[in-house]
Amino acid sequence: MSGLGKLFGFKGKGSKTPAASPxxxxxxxxxxxxxxxxxxxxxxxxxxxxxxxxxxxxxxxxxxxxxxxxxxxxxxxxxxxxxxxxxxxxxxxxxxxxxxxxxxxxxxMSEAAKAMKAAHNNMDIDKVDDLMSEINEQQELAQEISDAISRPVGFGDDVDERQLSSALFTLAPNKQNVRQKRELMVLGMKRSNLINIGLSALPAPHIVRAALLSFDQCVLEKEAIERLLTMVPTEEELEKIRSAQQAGPNLTLGSAEQFLLTLASVNELQARLHLWSFKLEYDSMEKDIAVPLFNLKLAMEQLSGNRTFHCILATLLAIGNFLNGVNAKGFELSYLEKVPGVKDTVQKQPLLYHACSTIHHNFPDTTDLYSEITAVTRSAQVDFAQLQTDLTRLEHNCKAAWDDLKAIAKRDSSPVFKSKLPAFLKECAQRIIILKSVQRRIRNRFHSFLLYLGYPSSSVRKMTVGKFCKLISDFALEYHTTRAQILQQKEKQERDIERLQREDCGQASCPDSPLNVAAVIQSMYPEVSRQHQHMTAVLNTPELSRKFDSSLPRSRSKKVEKTGFTQNKFPW
Incomplete structure (x- = not known):
């Protein structure tokens, strides 16, 4: 029994399991x-x-x-x-x-105690005391020798510390002989620092004054004009500087105070700076308004002449008519944002996937849409309400520039203020009039374009350009992504078909193992083949036979057909 127990691993009654180590x-x-x-x-x-x-x-x-x-x-x-x-x-x-x-x-600790005991066995306390006494005596002798060597002999005993201090005082500079140049500071510390920081990036004050009087654009650029607008002195500051200068005529004004007096010597300073700033900023302000208007015009042209966009709308309308059992002439474009989120109950594929597959099969010459409507994407990023405000502000600034020019021309008869600047402002006024006309025409064309797309006249005024363009741009991006996915799947299927055909050609000589390529493809892609067969059958089913089709998921009653724009909503 003990042998069998050892063989099968049984343990006796008296055997104990050994304790595990810590x-x-x-x-x-x-x-x-x-x-x-x-x-x-x-x-x-x-x-x-x-x-x-x-x-x-x-x-x-x-x-x-x-x-x-x-x-x-x-x-x-x-x-x-x-x-x-x-x-x-x-x-x-x-x-x-x-x-x-x-x-x-x-x-x-036990091992350390044993080692210490073994180390002390060969030591004698008397010998240790004698050794320490000898070491102390040698240290005292060495200290005496060092003191004797370092003691000075015959030098430094007759030197008086007071004489040395007097000689040091005569060498120090006399503060009364040093003239400190005092400056007259009138402005506050913060205001003075801001002006001094601006002066570091500007030419000399007399050059700045000459450039302001002659309207020399080679000397002062846009950044310099913006700095000068923050440095224009107030009447209170000028009064304080003049009063302090009269109270202390022997004192020198600070750099900030001197620069403010220099600016004050230029007649109509603020009008000159505002006029100069408008002249420098007009081109960029006009461009910020004209470019979005051109993009909106181009966006409408791209959508109206895009074949892919027409095919997409036609396919979605056909699918919607079938699902609703009606014959609507159009649908609201706001439903485009719902198309990617609606999925079928069998394959769980979105409606956009089926529509894109149908369009690619029936209209192979169509594109991804997103790359052809770049102007729509750019227009979706523009706030056209702010653009209208910018146009109004530009017109107001032009009128203010005319007033500034009239004020300057009363006291300055130089040619630049008599001929050049009036001609420039006249051209700006004409261009603003044209820009307002273009903006009004583009806005009316956009409303007409919405009517062309089926929007009712009651909702045309409520639809903004940004909302419409964002709706189309987001849908086009979804369509672009879905189309790329379908093309990738199609390429993979074609590669698999070519591979199986090559294998079929290689096995053609063997009659015992025939290979059916079509059956293999259908077994590899059962989902893809079932996805589109049903959708193709639905779109190709005639109207009369569709009424009595018992294979449909639920029965639908034929409604009265309506003409024009319909507000029927899809059940999804």
Whole structure:
């Protein structure tokens, strides 16, 4: 029996399992602790999932929400039990680690005591005392020798410290002989610092004055004019500077104060700066208004003449008429944003996928649409309400520039203010008139374009350019992505067909193993073949036979056909 027990691994009654070492026990406790921590994390994730499930169902599906809360409660109880188990295991592991550490410390202390005892066996305390006495005597002798060598002999005893201090004072500079140049500071510290910082980026004050008087654009650019507009002195500042200068005529004004007086010597300073700023900024302001208007005009041309866009609208209209059982002449373009989100109940593919597949099959010459309507994408990024405000502000600035020019011309008769600037402002006024006319025509053309697309006249005024362009641009991007996915799948199918045809040609000599390429393709892509057969049959089914088609998911009654724009909504 003992032999059989040894053979099959049975142990006798008196046999005991040997105790594990402390290191093994600690390692097992750590492994158990890691397992419990992972289970704890898993339970926390499950609790979060159940909470999300309960929130998702809410009051719509009360039973599912209650079941989720029950599971959450059960997971929380398990989590509480694991927390208690982890605390017990951590306490036991720390106690075992401390016991192991104490054992090692005791062993080390015992060995150190033995080593110290062995080291002191060959030492005599009397010999140690004698050695330390000899070391002290030698140190005292060495200190005496060092003191004797470092003592100075015959120099420095007759030097008076007071004489040295007097000589040092005569060498120091006399502060009364140094003239400190004092400046007259009138402006506040913050205002003075701002002016001095601006002066560091400007030419000399006399050059700035000459450029302002002659309207020299080679000296002062746009950034310099913007800085000068922040430095224009007020009447209060000029009065303070002049009063302080009269009170202390021998004092020198600070650089900021001198520059403000220089600017004040230029007649109609603020009018000159505003006129100059308008002249420098007019081209950029006009471009910011004209370019979006041109993009909107180009966007309407791209959409009206785009064959792909027409095919998409026609295909979606046909699908919508079939699903609703009507013969509508059009649909609201706002439904385009819902097309990517509607999915069939069999293959779970969006409606846009089926429409794109049908368009690619029936109209192979169509494109991805998104790359052909770039102007629509650019127009979607423009706030045309702000553009109208900018145009009004540009007209107001032009009128203000005329007033500034009249004020300057009364006191300055130079040719630049008599001929050049009036001609420039006259041209600006004409261009603004043309720009307003273009803006009005583009806006009316946009409203007409919305009517052309089927929008009712009541909603044309409410539809903004940005909202419309964003709707078309987002749909075109979705169509571009879906089309690329379909083309990629088609290319993969063609490569598989070519590969199977090559294998079929290689096995043609073997009559026992024939290969049906079409059957293999259908077995490899059953979903793709079923996806489009049903949609193709639906779109090609005649109207009369469709009324009595029992294979449809539900019966639909034929409604009275309506002409013009319809407000019928799709059931999705």
């Amino acid at each position: 290191q093994e026990a600690i390692q097992k406790l750590r492994e158990t602790e890691g397992i419990l921590v992972k289970k704890q994390e898993f339970l926390e994730q499950k609790i979060q999932q159940e909470v999300q499930t309960a929130r998702k169902h809410g009051t719509k599906n009360k039973r599912a929400a209650l079941q989720a809360l029950k599971r959450k409660k059960r997971y929380e109880q398990q989590l509480t039990q694991i927390d208690g188990t982890l605390s017990t295991i951590e306490f036991q592991r720390e106690a075992l680690e401390n016991a192991t550490t104490n054992t090692e410390v005791l062993k080390t």
